[in-house]
Amino acid sequence: MKKSFNEQCYEILRKVPKGKVTTYKAIAEKLNSKAYRQVGRAMNKNPCGFLSGGNVPCHRVVGSNGKLVGFAHGLKKKEEMLKEEGVSIINGKVDLGKYKFEL
DNA sequence: CGGTTGACCAAGT
DNA sequence: GACTTGGCCAACC
Numbered sequence: 001m002k003k004s005f006n007e008q009c010y011e012i013l014r015k016v017p018k019g020k021v022t023t024y025k026a027i028a029e030k031l032n033s034k035a036y037r038q039v040g041r042a043m044n045k046n047p048c049g050f051l052s053g054g055n056v057p058c059h060r061v062v063g064s065n066g067k068l069v070g071f072a073h074g075l076k077k078k079e080e081m082l083k084e085e086g087v088s089i090i091n092g093k094v095d096l097g098k099y100k101f102e103l
Numbered sequence: 104c105g106g107t108t109g110a111c112c113a114a115g116t
Numbered sequence: 117g118a119c120t121t122g123g124c125c126a127a128c129c
Contacts, residue, residue, distance in 0.1 A: 006127075023111095034111095037108085037109050038109080038125060039110085040110035041128095042127085045128085071110060
């Protein structure tokens with residue numbers, strides 16, 4: 001039984017440990033696709049889970065260059081949350097060299 | 104089933 | 117350095 005692309009994104013996102021981040025691109029590539037947009041769209045369309053009791057840290061997902069892109073609550077909130085997790089945000093960007101989680 | 108869309112990305116202007 | 121264009125692919129209408 002194959003899950004939808006979106007659900008697979010959640011699965012991968014769930015694997016990201018606290019204090020680490022990943023990129024939309026990486027996730028899409030892991031799914032053997034280039035549907036970067038589909039990953040982000042999945043988050044927006046669905047309740048992100050983590051707010052509803054699920055464990056889908058959508059805030060741990062950043063852009064391809066560690067740059068914060070989009071977030072339903074606002075990028076500002078996203079930065080705050082990441083900082084709480086131990087990820088330093090510099091100029092609205094994350095240091096992927098230190099915080100990017102290798103899937 | 105065809106067309107629009109989207110929390111992207113890379114390159115061009 | 118900021119904005120525009122094209123491309124990618126799955127989900128949604």
